[in-house]
Amino acid sequence: MSHLNEHGITHLRHVDLAVTDYETQRSFYKDTWGLTEVGTDGGLSYLAAEGSPEQYVIRLRQGEEKRLDLISFGSESVETVDALAARLGSQGVQLVGEPDKLQTAGGGYGFRFFDIDGRTIEISTDVETRQHRAIEEGEAIPVRISHAVMNSNDPNKTRDFYANVLGFKLSDTLWSEHMGEMMHFMRCNDWHHSLAIAKGPHTSVHHVSFEMRGLDEYMRGTGRVMRAGIKKIWGPGRHNAGNNTFTYFLDPSGNTMEYTTELEKIETDQWHPSVYDIADPMTQDVWGTADPMSEIIARDSFNDPDRGVFVAPPV
Template sequence: MITHLRHVDLAVTDYAAQLDFYTGTWGLKAEHSDSGITFLAAEGSPEQYVVRLRQAADKRIDLIAFGVASTADADALASRLAADGVRLVTEPGKLQTPGGGYGFRFFDNEGRTVEISADVAVRRHRAIEEGESVPVRLSHVVINSADPEGTRRFYEKHLGFALSDTLTHPRMGDMMWFLRVNAWHHSLAIARCPHPSLHHASFELRGLDEYMRGTGRVLRAGVEKIWGPGRHLAGNNTFSYFLDPSGNTMEYTTELELIDQDTWHPHLYDFSDPAVSDQWGTANAMNEFVAKRSFNDPDRGLFVAPPV
């Protein structure tokens, strides 16, 4: 029933610094603000917002939000989840966030809050111009999981996600699973990690030139680059990973693969092959340092519903 990824909501301890980073450096637009909370839109996206920042005492993922086609689908999905023993955070009803709509929230298997919504008003957006290096949309979210096999089963069984590809390693086994809900190669991915946390959120730019311009702008701003620029094999998308002021990994990308879901067969890619992580060979080598930077801090919000 899920149609697409809507937004990722982050609680941060350094709200002012984060807001300055996302609006002044990353290229998002603050559309709605209140005391200690801001809803950030991507100029090219019809979604009301793609990131929500909230001032908090603990750093956490507040929630990850996905869309469904109708209120009937939201009701049906909520009923099915409840019948399967999934713990609902809120019952289906009117949403009080920008754009309104109808939806509900629940905890996934590791305690992340997930929101499902329908009938959210479309934001007035615009076509991103040639050379304009601001995000078009939120491309995908990658989560760290201490039980990645269980997390994959949860999203496939309860939410209908489908596997696109898997990264594996000769010594460490399967390491990352790419899951889709539409023709985009992935909207969600799951990485093996010692603890649940945000691995990264990825933002689509208009094209290769805009992606490189954006990468250069963020570098010139002095933001710490973790990895890139390069092009992955799984998803065939470009990547430049940076750390935001809270230590969350954020990615600029473009040209994420669109697949024929009727004929697609998942690949098992050997991550020890450098061409799997970076087809171009332009990025710094993937090593233990790079991997650990994306482990992030343990999420402090598991099985605790966000206050907003």
């Protein structure tokens, strides 16, 4: 049984965001969300999760426009990085640069390319790990980055790109009678999803999710962010697909961030993806504690149209 991605993609490393309100965002992620700022460089802030060996899980950049700078995934080796870059080039995927030594924190070796919607994706290996620690009982800060969900106006096309070109496997799909297929959960390892593609009016960030130590820490964290006056969009509840808990908040620049825990692991290659009808209340929230999903909730997750599609970030 192999859970490994056929092209050597191992896991989600970090999500890099450009923001216009840099200092406000830095303070939110450090003081409210519970990440640790491990370095700054001019208008860049690198934020790590205490329980994760990744150098950082969020990078903020002071920008004139809000955008997704990139999503970074790990790769097994220099060989798998080179092979994937060659494969993408041969399939007409636009590379931002050829594989080379990385100039970002932790170094390593990798390359960037545009996915089918114009997002910048980075694939890297041999990045230095950072000193991390076990999160203690009652400590309501993120252990690691869990997954990233992106909006696409053609989610099936985007799903096919990640499946056919990058070797992600489909775990499950959300469906609606009126809207068709609404969200595809994609995996590159045994976590139920490291990436999901949501149906939205434009290319943008839907949400980024952070794994908490357990249910108690997840609830304590949810409460702390609520008490800080941050707008809660939805939750607390527990999804059917992936079986993970959820509470969604809006960060100061309008990106949705999620606390989660207990995301399902898929133990078998013989997994058959399910299609869940979002009209069934049990699909969205098996606990029944969150408000029913509404257009108002959904609208927050549509986010602003991403101004960075098919434009590589400056760093």
